[in-house]
Amino acid sequence: MQFALLIFESPEAFAARNNDETDPYLGAWRAYHKALVEAGVFVGGDPLEVPETGTTVRLTEGKRRVQDGPFADTKEQLGGFSILELPSLDAALDWAARCPAASVGAVEVRPLAPELKLRITG
Amino acid sequence: MSGSGQKSTHRTIERVARESYGRLVAYLSSHTRDVASAEDALSNALVAALKTWPHEGVPQNPEAWLLTTARHSLIDLVRHQRVAVASEPTLLLLSEESKEVTLPAEFPDERLKLLFVCAHPAIDPAMHTPLMLQTVLGLDAARIAHAFLVSPTTMGQRLVRAKTKIRDGGIQFEVPHERELPQRLDAVLEAIYAAFGIGWDDMTGVDQRGRDLAEEAIWLARVLLQLMPGEAEVRGLLALMLHCEARRAARRGPDGRYVPLSEQDSQQWSLPLIEEAERHLAEASSRGCAGRFQLEAAIQSVHAERARSGRTEWVAIMLFYEHLIRISPTLGTRTGYAAAVAEAKGPEAGLVVLGTIDLGSVSGYQPYWAVRAHLLQRLGKTPEATDAFDRAIGLAEDPAVRQFLLQRRG
Numbered sequence: 001m002q003f004a005l006l007i008f009e010s011p012e013a014f015a016a017r018n019n020d021e022t023d024p025y026l027g028a029w030r031a032y033h034k035a036l037v038e039a040g041v042f043v044g045g046d047p048l049e050v051p052e053t054g055t056t057v058r059l060t061e062g063k064r065r066v067q068d069g070p071f072a073d074t075k076e077q078l079g080g081f082s083i084l085e086l087p088s089l090d091a092a093l094d095w096a097a098r099c100p101a102a103s104v105g106a107v108e109v110r111p112l113a114p115e116l117k118l119r120i121t122g
Numbered sequence: 123m124s125g126s127g128q129k130s131t132h133r134t135i136e137r138v139a140r141e142s143y144g145r146l147v148a149y150l151s152s153h154t155r156d157v158a159s160a161e162d163a164l165s166n167a168l169v170a171a172l173k174t175w176p177h178e179g180v181p182q183n184p185e186a187w188l189l190t191t192a193r194h195s196l197i198d199l200v201r202h203q204r205v206a207v208a209s210e211p212t213l214l215l216l217s218e219e220s221k222e223v224t225l226p227a228e229f230p231d232e233r234l235k236l237l238f239v240c241a242h243p244a245i246d247p248a249m250h251t252p253l254m255l256q257t258v259l260g261l262d263a264a265r266i267a268h269a270f271l272v273s274p275t276t277m278g279q280r281l282v283r284a285k286t287k288i289r290d291g292g293i294q295f296e297v298p299h300e301r302e303l304p305q306r307l308d309a310v311l312e313a314i315y316a317a318f319g320i321g322w323d324d325m326t327g328v329d330q331r332g333r334d335l336a337e338e339a340i341w342l343a344r345v346l347l348q349l350m351p352g353e354a355e356v357r358g359l360l361a362l363m364l365h366c367e368a369r370r371a372a373r374r375g376p377d378g379r380y381v382p383l384s385e386q387d388s389q390q391w392s393l394p395l396i397e398e399a400e401r402h403l404a405e406a407s408s409r410g411c412a413g414r415f416q417l418e419a420a421i422q423s424v425h426a427e428r429a430r431s432g433r434t435e436w437v438a439i440m441l442f443y444e445h446l447i448r449i450s451p452t453l454g455t456r457t458g459y460a461a462a463v464a465e466a467k468g469p470e471a472g473l474v475v476l477g478t479i480d481l482g483s484v485s486g487y488q489p490y491w492a493v494r495a496h497l498l499q500r501l502g503k504t505p506e507a508t509d510a511f512d513r514a515i516g517l518a519e520d521p522a523v524r525q526f527l528l529q530r531r532g
Contacts, residue, residue: 024528028515031528035516039485090248093271094486103521 002043002085003092006108007101009079014050028100036082041095045082076105083112131176138184139168143260144345146189148232150196152295157236157257158285159199160192167191189229233258234349235295241309242293249284250313256281258345259338269320269335307350311359311415314342318363339363357406358416361399365422368395380522388429396426417446421458436465453479453487461493469497488517492527499530507531
């Protein structure tokens with residue numbers, strides 16, 4: 001079954017993106033990605049731009065309300081996601097624990113909802 | 123009662139609860155097989171103790187007091203359920219209700235049976251360790267969940283399911299017969315070692331999840347040894363864990379940096395723990411027939427020898443691994459063997475051993491890649507080494523280990 005790893009990162013982790021290739025956090029990410037691919041569990045995923053680049057849209061009473069910034073105002077923000085093909089939640093938790101963001105932020109593990117997808121896509 | 127008196131009463135209750143929890147749960151559930159009800163009854167008794175002991179003083183025999191109170195509570199619980207389920211053991215319990223419940227000064231220690239029930243082949247192996255931690259040591263589901271990286275609700279549900287299986291699945295509270303014993307004992311030892319392993323892997327030092335669990339595992343092994351003093355493998359397991367525990371302080375530099383075993387300052391190892399481990403190992407090997415845990419402890423014992431001699435006898439370690447591989451050819455053993463061969467005979471020889479391991483089985487196994495990277499680096503095969511380092515880093519869970527490998531990779 002497929003799981004999404006939702007990567008929540010601290011401001012420090014987002015700041016590390018500006019460092020050069022020797023940055024240990026980026027190095028850990030390269031290694032982690034390689035391990036996912038080599039283990040044959042990586043289905044897809046991408047990093048997201050920093051939260052400040054987010055724009056949130058709501059429609060209330062037919063009016064468009066646009067807010068500069070991410071949806072939630074929290075210290076740790078969504079920084080990317082990975083979709084993994086794994087046999088069990090336990091396996092997904094193992095991979096989440098190895099994720100470099102797990103020790104400086106948080107990684108939420110969510111199963112994908114293929115049945116709902118089928119109902120929507122027909 | 124004064125504040126300090128109250129505090130000391132609370133401490134007494136905590137101590138009695140800790141030391142007697144498993145004994146009481148085991149005794150209360152050994153006939154009904156209803157572990158969950160026994161735990162409920164005991165927790166009611168502990169609440170009652172918290173209420174009455176500060177005023178009336180700690181009873182002469184606190185354990186007997188808790189047992190009596192828990193039994194009354196259990197009878198109440200059963201009375202509530204009696205219409206719904208009136209099984210033979212519960213009826214028996216109710217028939218005893220009419221008799222005066224006396225204060226038993228001594229009651230049989232049924233913890234061994236409880237340990238065998240927790241690690242019964244009919245119970246999901248993944249639940250063996252959590253069940254032991256809860257029923258024998260009294261750890262709550264939230265703490266166990268924390269250690270096993272699942273939500274407290276999930277762990278709570280899994281524990282309930284396992285206990286229902288014990289109650290309704292016909293699992294007997296008994297010490298297995300001789301012909302089954304080695305295999306069944308092995309499951310108990312595995313479960314205890316798994317608890318230690320979780321504690322051992324978790325070295326972040328930020329939270330206490332690991333440290334506590336390693337201590338709980340040692341406690342469990344001590345309980346088991348007390349109940350089965352003649353079993354060499356029980357001593358082997360205890361010796362193994364004590365040897366590892368002895369090095370805890372040396373595994374991290376002052377800055378939190380990861381320090382591999384070969385670079386640890388042996389002055390920081392705990393001599394009393396090493397000596398205790400050695401005593402158990404000597405006692406175990408005097409009984410002949412070296413099992414898996416004794417061999418692993420023997421390997422750690424050779425490492426510990428460095429504190430005295432200043433050097434590591436890698437050939438001895440290699441030979442112990444050869445023996446170990448014959449009885450337990452796990453990935454861990456084979457990787458450890460490769461590392462020992464590399465130290466004894468050179469990195470090429472180590473790589474040859476690694477080469478015998480099926481690649482498909484190591485895609486998620488971090489130590490394999492760490493050893494491989496290290497050996498390739500020693501041979502100056504930089505691109506291959508970098509590749510292996512990347513795999514090891516990507517599979518590392520401990521940030522300090524990840525940092526260490528990143529530095530080594532260069």
